[in-house]
Amino acid sequence: MSLSIILLIIAPIFGIPLFLLPDNKIRIFSFSFITGFSLVVALIVLDIIYNQFAIRIAKGIYPAVGWFFNNNKELSINEKYRIIFSFVQILAFLLGTIISYVTFNTIYIGKNPSISKKNNQVLNAFWRVIMFFISYLPVCYFLICIRGLSSLSDGFMKPLFNLIYYIGA
Amino acid sequence: MDEDKKFYLLAEIAGWNCSNYSEEYGAKIQNSSAYRTLKYNIPEAEGVFTQDAKELIENYNNLDFNPSTIKECFLLEEKVNYLALHSDPRFYINPFSIVPNYIGSISSLGDLALSINGKDITINEIIFDDSITIEDKKKVVEEKVDYYLYDFEQLVSEAIGNAKSRTNQERKTQNKFFKRTILKFFLDIFLVTFLLFIFTFPNNLFFSNLYNNDYSKILTYVSYIYPIMCFITLIIDVSFYSYRARIYEPINYARRFLKKNSDLLFQSLKRQKEKLLDYIFGAIQTRIELINDLSDFSILSTSYVSLDKIVNIEKEVKKLKYRRLSDISTSLSYASLGVLILTMAVYFISLSINLVI
Amino acid sequence: MKYRYKKNSYSDIFQLAKVMYKDTSFFAKELKEEKLLSFISSLDKHKASEIEKISKLILPDDVLVFKATYILNPFISFRFANKEFKDYKELGLAMLISSPQIDNSLSQIVSYSLLSEHMLSTNYNEENQEEYERIVEYQKEGMNDLSYGYFLIAYYLSKKENIIFDHVEYPDLFSFVYYLYHSKYDKEELGQLLSHSAMLKAYSKFGKEKHKVDEFLHLNSELDKSEQDLKEFIKNFK
Numbered sequence: 001m002s003l004s005i006i007l008l009i010i011a012p013i014f015g016i017p018l019f020l021l022p023d024n025k026i027r028i029f030s031f032s033f034i035t036g037f038s039l040v041v042a043l044i045v046l047d048i049i050y051n052q053f054a055i056r057i058a059k060g061i062y063p064a065v066g067w068f069f070n071n072n073k074e075l076s077i078n079e080k081y082r083i084i085f086s087f088v089q090i091l092a093f094l095l096g097t098i099i100s101y102v103t104f105n106t107i108y109i110g111k112n113p114s115i116s117k118k119n120n121q122v123l124n125a126f127w128r129v130i131m132f133f134i135s136y137l138p139v140c141y142f143l144i145c146i147r148g149l150s151s152l153s154d155g156f157m158k159p160l161f162n163l164i165y166y167i168g169a
Numbered sequence: 170m171d172e173d174k175k176f177y178l179l180a181e182i183a184g185w186n187c188s189n190y191s192e193e194y195g196a197k198i199q200n201s202s203a204y205r206t207l208k209y210n211i212p213e214a215e216g217v218f219t220q221d222a223k224e225l226i227e228n229y230n231n232l233d234f235n236p237s238t239i240k241e242c243f244l245l246e247e248k249v250n251y252l253a254l255h256s257d258p259r260f261y262i263n264p265f266s267i268v269p270n271y272i273g274s275i276s277s278l279g280d281l282a283l284s285i286n287g288k289d290i291t292i293n294e295i296i297f298d299d300s301i302t303i304e305d306k307k308k309v310v311e312e313k314v315d316y317y318l319y320d321f322e323q324l325v326s327e328a329i330g331n332a333k334s335r336t337n338q339e340r341k342t343q344n345k346f347f348k349r350t351i352l353k354f355f356l357d358i359f360l361v362t363f364l365l366f367i368f369t370f371p372n373n374l375f376f377s378n379l380y381n382n383d384y385s386k387i388l389t390y391v392s393y394i395y396p397i398m399c400f401i402t403l404i405i406d407v408s409f410y411s412y413r414a415r416i417y418e419p420i421n422y423a424r425r426f427l428k429k430n431s432d433l434l435f436q437s438l439k440r441q442k443e444k445l446l447d448y449i450f451g452a453i454q455t456r457i458e459l460i461n462d463l464s465d466f467s468i469l470s471t472s473y474v475s476l477d478k479i480v481n482i483e484k485e486v487k488k489l490k491y492r493r494l495s496d497i498s499t500s501l502s503y504a505s506l507g508v509l510i511l512t513m514a515v516y517f518i519s520l521s522i523n524l525v526i
Numbered sequence: 527m528k529y530r531y532k533k534n535s536y537s538d539i540f541q542l543a544k545v546m547y548k549d550t551s552f553f554a555k556e557l558k559e560e561k562l563l564s565f566i567s568s569l570d571k572h573k574a575s576e577i578e579k580i581s582k583l584i585l586p587d588d589v590l591v592f593k594a595t596y597i598l599n600p601f602i603s604f605r606f607a608n609k610e611f612k613d614y615k616e617l618g619l620a621m622l623i624s625s626p627q628i629d630n631s632l633s634q635i636v637s638y639s640l641l642s643e644h645m646l647s648t649n650y651n652e653e654n655q656e657e658y659e660r661i662v663e664y665q666k667e668g669m670n671d672l673s674y675g676y677f678l679i680a681y682y683l684s685k686k687e688n689i690i691f692d693h694v695e696y697p698d699l700f701s702f703v704y705y706l707y708h709s710k711y712d713k714e715e716l717g718q719l720l721s722h723s724a725m726l727k728a729y730s731k732f733g734k735e736k737h738k739v740d741e742f743l744h745l746n747s748e749l750d751k752s753e754q755d756l757k758e759f760i761k762n763f764k
Contacts, residue, residue, distance in 0.1 A: 170749055170753075171714070171717075172713075172714035172715070172717035172718045172721075173713035173714045173716075173717050174717065175716075175717030175718070175720060175721040175746060176706070176713045176714075176716040176717040176720060177713075177717075178742060178745060178746070179699070179703060179720055179742050180703040180707065182699070182738045182739075182741055182742050183698075183699035183700045183702070183703040183735075183738065184699070184700045185700070185703060203756060206760075240745065243745045243746075243748075243749055244745070246749060246752075247745075247748050247749045247752045250749070250752035250753055250755070250756045251752050251755075253756055254752070254755055254756045254759055257759070257763070259763070289755075289759065291763075
């Protein structure tokens, strides 16, 4: 069992709704995930723009969660900070998605599901694909970033993982 | 009704016990031509979305053929006669809520029945009846069309679960489902969180046991069963709730739409009513028989809301596929909760006593 | 001038009026003959002219004689078809005794509105306005349904609250049914008779167990109506 295989195994959890959810719901989820996804991207961008942004955030939180890392002798302190920041990102993603979902579910009306099917098949397919990627990718990103915590091997996608987030030997 | 039963009714009212005379009468009513007519007409009424059809079917299903008194025999027979009469589509069809591909025993608006001066008469008969003035004809037709509109508006309100019309029981069921959904959501989050926890928290006991695969330890089993259980639960929950969202989308869309745009829908209903009145009044003025036009004024499916899909939701929810998925989802939630508790217990006990159990 | 009838000789119309009801077939003919008319005319031209008018109408003998009686003598007690009633209550009782059938002779009182005519003639209506109006109302009912009007008047006048059937008065419905059950009558015939009985319908307005009888009649009429409506619909549309 490796992380690559796990990422493939969890793909159906994000893929099944693409085939079952109605178009209006796909839109609502897409808008919600966009919010969460944007928050994750924003945090990444902030970290790029402001040096040590992630480290500073993680340092502030470390006293509360440091006990988690007490027995971990393999990770450096920066790596631990990175992992904490990944948790912050995934939390931002979840909260952003949930809050947006509640909002959009209330305000978005959509189109009559009985008559709009034939008109916008291409657009609907587009939104389904978007929804898949903006929900699946942040989760993959998170798992890739925290892979240092577990003793699972990276698997065949190791080069890709290292490209996204390199963990020292 | 047998004539002697009339005598026994008086006797019963006077205080005599005549229940033995009522015992077999229920079966007699079931064999009567009125009941046979009613039974024959019911299947057609089941596909019609009007309050009258709904009440007809409800009353038919509630008929109790075990009267214990003569009075009950009378009431039962009267009810059967009344229902048999009103089981004819002329009495319950609403031209606004007829399905576009309706095939039944009537095919025209002219066949619909109205009541004038205590007598039931069809619209075509009214058109050609010279004993009624044109004003009276128009008045009675307008009253009937107003009733059709009212009935349709009731159907809309009921179909979309209008808060005013929803019964306490319906609200309770809805709230129960909502609470269950929230609980399941938190359970799934907790399952995933704990899964992440056990595979990331630096617990040498856990990881060494995982690699050694000591099958005499419970921890070995739970460390394999738990992730599999999480995965299956998530797949099933995601599938069920996506499928349910698909089924309920017509009603959810209608509710969202009508919260802000109910005026638009009801205005289009009023326009349709005016069209129907113009059509029938035109036929009255020119003495033209109405034929093959029964579904021309149906607004069951408009560009705004598709009520025909909404009223079919109940059928979908009763189907085996939905019920099976719902049951599996619920059972899995309980099972995964059990596995979660067991895993947490084994994990934390092992951690605290520093020994794999 | 005198008028001879049987062994008696009458010199005034008031006395004559008191006996006319005893032989209505004779007096109905006489009222159209010159002999009696000229006698009346000699004493009261106006009354003679009134009688002449009514004698031209096609009326049963009892009715014609009744009308003539009260033209001649407006204030005498109710006398009709060889029967004299000292008060209205006695009339009511006499009407009721034939129950569940109506007395054909006395039914004419209802169909020709003779009772209200008598009340007007005797000025009874002036002090008993409500009673008079009720009688008028019941007579009107009698125009639609003679038996019902008949029994309404019978019960109203007699002030009876019990069922009277076959000359017997029953203290309550329970004993009435008991009698019927053990009587010679066929149950089906009884059912048919009672469900449409005008007597019971009138009893449901005045009787002491009127609510029970009302319930019985109501259940029957509703059932009949539902059967009728269904039959008519099937006939017209199928």
